[in-house]
Amino acid sequence: MTEIQTPRLLLRRWHDDDLVPMAEINSDPGVMRWVGDGSVRDLEQTAEAVERWEEEWDEEGFGLFAVELLASGELAGFTGLTLPEFLPEVMPEVSVCWRLGRQFWGQGYASEAAHAAVEFALQDRGLERLLGIARIGDTASENVMGKLGMTPQRETTHPEYGFPLRIHAIDLTEFQA
Numbered sequence: 001m002t003e004i005q006t007p008r009l010l011l012r013r014w015h016d017d018d019l020v021p022m023a024e025i026n027s028d029p030g031v032m033r034w035v036g037d038g039s040v041r042d043l044e045q046t047a048e049a050v051e052r053w054e055e056e057w058d059e060e061g062f063g064l065f066a067v068e069l070l071a072s073g074e075l076a077g078f079t080g081l082t083l084p085e086f087l088p089e090v091m092p093e094v095s096v097c098w099r100l101g102r103q104f105w106g107q108g109y110a111s112e113a114a115h116a117a118v119e120f121a122l123q124d125r126g127l128e129r130l131l132g133i134a135r136i137g138d139t140a141s142e143n144v145m146g147k148l149g150m151t152p153q154r155e156t157t158h159p160e161y162g163f164p165l166r167i168h169a170i171d172l173t174e175f176q177a
Contacts, residue, residue: 011065021075079113132168
């Protein structure tokens with residue numbers, strides 16, 4: 001089982017009891033504002049997503065980690081590596097992503113978790129480059145990408161929803177672990 005511990009977080013594979021707290025995160029319009037078309041997701045949709053994330057682990061050797069607070073055991077959300085299949089023009093590159101519940105914003109958890117995911121990509125999976133994809137206007141996500149050392153590469157349009165995206169990247173040979 002793949003687990004990573006940071007000073008405040010445990011990044012781990014998904015458990016059945018993660019579904020309800022993750023569904024609560026996915027049901028918050030503020031959290032989902034920048035995700036896909038911005039619609040919230042219910043328990044069934046969250047369960048389907050977690051199942052896909054676990055399948056990606058099995059198929060690719062990487063995926064999205066559940067992010068747990070060490071101090072309380074609470075599920076804060078997810079971070080990890082994924083194939084951004086929604087954006088065929090960047091395939092087969094790998095992207096780093098995250099989603100945390102609103103109560104966990106502004107405390108450095110996203111940066112801490114994403115940094116660990118980038119280290120995992122470099123040290124454990126031997127990836128040479130990672131993308132970060134953000135909807136233009138999502139400055140919080142772009143700030144995290146900047147903290148990871150990612151730089152904007154280009155802009156494009158979401159193929160399904162038509163809104164503008166900015167693609168960031170980092171050459172992992174330049175990553176400061």
